[in-house]
Amino acid sequence: MAASQQTASPEQQYPIHWSVWHNNLRTLTSQLESKQYDLEEVDPRGRTPLHLAISMGHVECAKSLLRHGADANKENARYWTALHEATCTGDPELVQCVLQHRDYQRFMNRTDGIPALLKKIQEAPDFYVEMTWEFTSWVPLVSRMCPSDTYKVYKNGSMVRIDTTLLGFDNTKWERGSRSYVFKAEEACAKVLEIDHDAKVVYSETIKxxxxxxxxxxxxxxxxxxxxxxxxxxxxxxINTEKIEFERVKAGVWGFRSDKVETVNGYECKVFNASNVQFITKTRTEHLTAQDKKQMKKNKTFNPLESMLGMAEKHSEKSPHAGAECIDINNPCSITAEEYFDSSVDLEDRDIGRPRETTTKVQKFKANLSLCHDYPLTLQEQVLPIIDLMAATSAHFRKLKEFITLQLPAGFPVKIEIPIYHILNAKITFGNIFSSDTPVPRVSVIKDTLQRENEDGVTVFETVVTSCAVDDTVFDVPTGYRVIGEGSHHEDRYMDQDDQLLQFAIQQSLSDTEPSTDQPGDLNFVEALQTFSKESHSPHPERRAVHLNRTMAEQDFETQLNMALQMSTQQANTRQPTQEELERREQEELEKILALSLVEK
Structure with a gap:
């Protein structure tokens, strides 16, 4: 009896982790081939077996886990993916292996995911709705010059079409145009179309x-x-979700305050604040050589907005054993397996893996929500699947998905404000539901007559819009358009050119407030874009850029903002200006560049 009540040993509780810890490849392989264990189980320190193998430097164990389907995209308790951790080991063989399997899994997930989403969408009622995105900032000047766009969403059966006009950033101008993204479920496959209405070209992809x-x-x-x-x-x-709190916004004067209610596009909504919303950016550099760090310092960009306002709380930390000589670099604190797998043991600042060098920036936001209880759309059945479709290739929709999948108060978020990056917010408003406010071609409003009693008890009849009918031709390729890409292989579309651009952009935005010096060999952002652009037209499949929904608008707006800001510091002046001249010039250049960045082509 006593024996049965004893706590199971770590080897019994975490058999896969235990084999990884001891680098026992033979036992691990046997366990994986038996398919009896959960490869994504998390140990007491928040790591999957794959994360543990990478942190311990057990390359062959990591390869075996990847071959058997361990998720290379999953984050550990500290929000680092397997690829992040592999990079921080500095091992090129491990990085190459993890990156290869990560891209493979992304391709497979998308191949499985889109048909499943379309099947789910088919079961929901048809609709038309417009999503207006307004980008704002707490930084003066920037907010009123941020772009906006309206996504028009058509849904009929298992077919979805999404129209947009904000395409991206081209040199010094915001690029406007007319694009449609069409998703269609067909027999045993799904078809994805990117329709360029300006060039009259359609990029077609069949997902079987x-x-x-x-x-x-x-x-x-x-x-x-x-x-x-x-x-x-x-x-x-x-986004740190641990401390987020939702509370009703009050209206009125002191003593007569009540819960605030506002009308958004004809629908009465309760107004909430989401407080303690923290957008966190963490940077690690322990894998970089002294030369790499020196090059980083050369490439730091002077950001006047950051110097004026202090954009975020910043905290740098090193592991206690960073820089010290260790017998085992992958276990510098000499933690035993028994200590590691015992959740009651407080390891404090001790951990496994290469000693970390981490910089953390925290930007606090206060998000606002307007929630309606009787909105004609349902969030889970109709809207979330659409957001899932777009989140696969759009960073903005990914951020929206992260936020609205939180435990929001009851109601449909007719208007919602979310942080996109630590300098920008996005306000998304749903409107023109069923094209009831503004007529839309090929969308027919369906109205019903409802009977009710008025305040005097008299029966009255009221005509209301209840749904709509979307014509099938909305999802067809327009006559005269040229279709390309049909029947070609698209594995190369999932390479990570966008990840590299995002790395460069965020690196620039996190630079300390020091003037940059142009040195031979330095690569500025414009040159980086040109380099990636050349690679995107390379005949080699592994270097070809993603065509489908890979515009600069989907990279991130901070990239575009920092590009404009960087341009303002690239003109050297041999005479030392006065402080007054510096301040006036900085203000004039900032206004000029931000205004120029929004000029339509």
């Missing part, structure tokens, strides 16, 4: 059910891609 695994070798990253990661800081961004 995979009956055999694609060739993993096609996704093997080049040595240049691996080297680029190993010579750049590792960065993760996330």
């Amino acid at each position: 059910e995979i009956t055999h695994s694609p060739n993993l070798d096609l996704l093997l990253p080049s040595s240049d891609q691996v080297s680029a990661r190993l010579t750049a800081p590792v960065i993760t961004t996330y």
Whole structure:
């Protein structure tokens, strides 16, 4: 009886982790082949077996886990992915292996995910709605010059079409145009169309059910891609959801205050504040050589907005054993397996893995929500699947998905404000539901007559819009458009050119407030974009850019903002200006560049 009440040993509780810890490849392989264990189980320190293998430097164990399907995209308790952790080891072989499997898994997940989403969408009622995105900032000048766009969403059966006009950033101008993204479920497959209405070109992709695994070798990253990661800081961004609180906004004067209610596009909504919203950016540099860090310092960009306002709380930390000589660099604190797997043991600042060098920036936001209880759309059945479709390729929709999947108060978020990056917010408003406010071609409003009693008890009849009918032709390729891409292989579309651009952009935005000096060999942002653009037209499949929904608008707006800001510091002046001249020039240049960045082509 006493024996049965004893706590199971770590080896029994975490069998896969235990084999990884002891680098027992033979036992691990046997366990994986039995398919009896959960490869994504998290140990007491928040790591999956794959994260543990990478942190311990057990490369063969990591490879075996990846071959058996361990998730390379999953984050650990500190919001680092397997690729982040692999990069921080400084091991090029490990980085190449993890990156290859991560891209393979992304491709497979998208191949499985879109048909499943379309099937889910098919079961929901048809609708038309417009989502207006307004980008704002707490920084003076920037807020009123941020772009906006309206996404028009059509849904009929298992077909979805999303129209947009804000395409991206081209040199010094915001790029406007007319694009449609169409998702159609067909027999045993799904079709994705990107329709460029200006060029009258359609990029077509057919996603079929995979009956055999694609060739993993096609996704093997080049040595240049691996080297680029190993010579750049590792960065993760996330919204801290632990401290978020939702509370009703009050209206009125003192003594007569009540819960605030506002009308948004004809619907009465309760207004909430989401307080303690923290947008966190963490950067790690322990894998960088002294030369890499020196190069980073050369490339730091002077950001006048950051110097004027102090954009975020900043905290730098090093592991206690960072820089010290260790017998085992992957276990510098000499933690035993029994200590590691015992959740009651407080390891304090002790941990496994290469000693970390981390910089954390925290930007606090106060988000606002307007929630309606009788909105005609349902969040879970109709709207979330659409957001899921767009989140696969749009950073903005990913941020929206992260926020609205929180435990929000009851009601449909007709208007919601969320942080996008630590300098920008986005306000999303739903409107023109069922095209009831403004007529939309090929969308027919469906009205019903309702009977009710008025205040005097008299029966009255009221005509209300209840739904709409979306014509099938909305989802067709327009006559005269040229279709390309049909039947080609699209594995190369999931390479991570966008990740590299995002790394560069955030690196620039996190630079300390020091003037940059142009040195031979330095790569500025414009040159980086040109380099990636050249690679995107390379005939080699592994270096070809993503065509489908890979515009600069989907990279991130901080990239675009920092590009404009950087341009304002690239004109050298041999005479030392006075402080007054400096302040006036800075203000004039900032206004000029931000205004120029929003001029439409």
